Amino acid sequence: xxxxxxxxxxxxxxxxxxxxxxxxxxxxxxxxxxxxxxxxxxxxxxxxxxxxxxxxxxxxxxxxxxxxxxxxxxxxx
Amino acid sequence: xxxxxxxxxxxxxxxxxxxxxxxxxxxxxxxxxxxxxxxxxxxxxxxxxxxxxxxxxxxxxxxxxxxxxxxxxxxxxxxxxxxxxxxxxxxxxxxxxxxxxxxxxxxxxxxxxxxxxxxxxxxxxxxxxxxxxxxxxxxxxxxxxxxxxxxxxxxxxxxxxxxxxxxxxxxxxxxxxxxxxxxxxxxxxxxxxxxxxxxxxxxxxxxxxxxxxxxxxxxxxxxxxxxxxxxxxxxxxxxxxxxxxxxxxxxxxxxxxxxxxxxxxxxxxxxxxxxxxxxxxxxxxxxxxxxxxxxxxxxxxxxxxxxxxxxxxxxxxxxxxxxxxxxxxxxxxxxxxxxxxxxxxxxxxxxxxxxxxxxxxxxxxxxxxxxxxxxxxxxxxxxxxxxxxxxxxxxxxxxxxxxxxxxxxxxxxxxxxxxxxxxxxxxxxxxxxxxxxxxxxxxxxxxxxxxxxxxxxxxxxxxxxxxxxxxxxxxxxxxxxxxxxxxxxxxxxxxxxxxxxxxxxxxx
Numbered sequence: 001x002x003x004x005x006x007x008x009x010x011x012x013x014x015x016x017x018x019x020x021x022x023x024x025x026x027x028x029x030x031x032x033x034x035x036x037x038x039x040x041x042x043x044x045x046x047x048x049x050x051x052x053x054x055x056x057x058x059x060x061x062x063x064x065x066x067x068x069x070x071x072x073x074x075x076x077x
Numbered sequence: 078x079x080x081x082x083x084x085x086x087x088x089x090x091x092x093x094x095x096x097x098x099x100x101x102x103x104x105x106x107x108x109x110x111x112x113x114x115x116x117x118x119x120x121x122x123x124x125x126x127x128x129x130x131x132x133x134x135x136x137x138x139x140x141x142x143x144x145x146x147x148x149x150x151x152x153x154x155x156x157x158x159x160x161x162x163x164x165x166x167x168x169x170x171x172x173x174x175x176x177x178x179x180x181x182x183x184x185x186x187x188x189x190x191x192x193x194x195x196x197x198x199x200x201x202x203x204x205x206x207x208x209x210x211x212x213x214x215x216x217x218x219x220x221x222x223x224x225x226x227x228x229x230x231x232x233x234x235x236x237x238x239x240x241x242x243x244x245x246x247x248x249x250x251x252x253x254x255x256x257x258x259x260x261x262x263x264x265x266x267x268x269x270x271x272x273x274x275x276x277x278x279x280x281x282x283x284x285x286x287x288x289x290x291x292x293x294x295x296x297x298x299x300x301x302x303x304x305x306x307x308x309x310x311x312x313x314x315x316x317x318x319x320x321x322x323x324x325x326x327x328x329x330x331x332x333x334x335x336x337x338x339x340x341x342x343x344x345x346x347x348x349x350x351x352x353x354x355x356x357x358x359x360x361x362x363x364x365x366x367x368x369x370x371x372x373x374x375x376x377x378x379x380x381x382x383x384x385x386x387x388x389x390x391x392x393x394x395x396x397x398x399x400x401x402x403x404x405x406x407x408x409x410x411x412x413x414x415x416x417x418x419x420x421x422x423x424x425x426x427x428x429x430x431x432x433x434x435x436x437x438x439x440x441x442x443x444x445x446x447x448x449x450x451x452x453x454x455x456x457x458x459x460x461x462x463x464x465x466x467x468x469x470x471x472x473x474x475x476x477x478x479x480x481x482x483x484x485x486x487x488x489x490x491x492x493x494x495x496x497x498x499x500x501x502x503x504x505x506x507x508x509x510x511x512x513x514x515x516x517x518x519x520x521x522x523x524x525x526x527x528x529x530x531x532x533x534x535x536x537x538x539x540x541x542x543x544x545x546x547x548x549x550x551x552x553x554x555x556x557x558x559x560x561x562x563x564x565x566x567x568x569x570x571x572x573x574x575x576x577x578x579x580x581x582x583x584x585x
Contacts, residue, residue, distance in 0.1 A: 011559060013542040014549045024302050027161075030554060031301040031328050032498060032529075038332060051305045051333035051344025059302075 117147020
């Protein structure tokens with residue numbers, strides 16, 4: 001999860017990712033951040049984030065994003 | 078005098094119970110809108126003289142356009158402010174506007190009170206409930222003439238101070254009539270609003286319903302982060318019309334809303350009944366536009382061009398074929414009420430097919446920049462090609478070319494301005510703000526068009542995190558560079574100036 005945290009913190013150093021649980025719902029992450037994030041997650045973790053994965057529940061917290069990444073990695077096997 | 082306010086009364090009489098605006102769980106009918114506009118106009122007429130600015134700090138609800146129109150009906154003009162903008166930016170806008178009155182909704186009252194505003198703050202919820210005093214309002218309304226200002230919208234300024242584009246009632250009606258002559262909305266149409274209200278593109282979404290009886294659905298900005306849900310939401314709302322920024326269209330297409338998986342299932346499970354999609358703000362990615370065209374084969378797609386100073390857009394091009402990746406889409410011809418021309422470096426008309434600066438003329442031009450006579454004089458000038466009488470033109474700073482059919486093409490900028498997320502940005506403004514940050518010695522801002530990423534290259538002891546945090550206090554989020562890159566040394570030319578070309582290469 002550290003790599004994910006690094007990606008997030010370098011993209012938006014103003015957000016307290018460790019404690020926020022409504023990143024999308026409260027509009028802390030903007031649509032353009034999601035585009036960068038989907039690209040970087042894809043490159044770093046070798047997964048494909050599908051349109052159906054793009055729901056607030058998967059992006060509202062670091063834990064949720066990490067759970068999604070693990071799920072996507074499992075899907076690949 | 079014929080204004081948008083007259084239109085509102087007409088449409089309210091014709092369609093009193095039809096929704097003008099719909100947000101997620103409620104709606105405002107034309108009759109209710111008309112009544113609230115009179116209430117706000119009464120509040121303003123009691124507190125302010127006509128032809129004065131009134132600042133507005135409010136969220137994207139339908140009370141906000143009711144306030145805009147109420148301010149206009151009282152003969153004043155509105156200055157919308159985005160509550161998401163950082164405090165320093167809002168203070169700068171208030172400083173330029175220098176209003177006596179600030180309208181704030183209850184969610185942003187505390188924020189309004191924290192801005193050091195010296196005038197009177199009026200709660201929007203109180204203003205829309207005021208008992209209308211038609212006589213008082215009529216007196217103020219009678220002060221309006223065609224050229225009275227209706228709004229002042231702020232854009233990035235290369236001096237570091239935002240520029241307030243002041244626009245008249247008549248100019249706004251010219252644009253709305255121009256676009257509607259092409260897209261022909263009627264009362265069966267539903268518009269999906271994307272643009273924030275402090276942005277020029279919002280005038281279509283907010284005011285075309287008043288001209289045509291159509292309805293605008295206010296989308297929540299958070300819905301744009303999740304593209305499949307966004308498209309499904311448009312479908313549920315029965316949206317027929319989008320007037321969005323190019324970026325607004327690009328995001329859902331890029332995130333796969335229209336991609337079909339192995340099982341033949343599209344990202345979005347349902348599609349809206351779109352009749353037309355109008356976009357503007359920057360050059361769109363052809364492959365992403367093509368994804369929209371493929372998903373909506375019967376929908377008309379229209380490319381628009383034009384700066385805030387020309388009130389919305391001044392030209393349009395109806396795309397009549399599926400676009401190819403490498404073609405250049407024309408910005409088309411002027412809308413009704415507009416004329417365009419090119420000027421070369423010597424202020425002469427370039428030879429046919431040659432490039433020149435795109436200049437715009439006609440009654441839809443803005444009045445100028447608020448409280449900035451020098452900037453106004455530099456951009457709004459007498460037409461050098463018209464020697465027999467004074468004719469005002471706006472010099473856009475954009476370079477263009479006209480083809481043999483009279484269609485215009487946008488080729489770039491004369492200066493360093495760029496378009497990002499539909500907003501136009503002067504890199505000098507970002508650099509100026511950055512230079513005030515402790516530990517930053519020198520910097521240069523570069524835009525990577527392909528990656529749609531703002532870079533800031535800098536020297537000094539500050540960390541990129543220090544810089545990002547400091548800039549977030551000063552600039553709107555879309556202007557904060559997402560890549561802040563430390564350099565040991567800034568590349569320089571022999572004369573000591575920053576070697577811009579060398580820095581630009583580093584951002585590619």
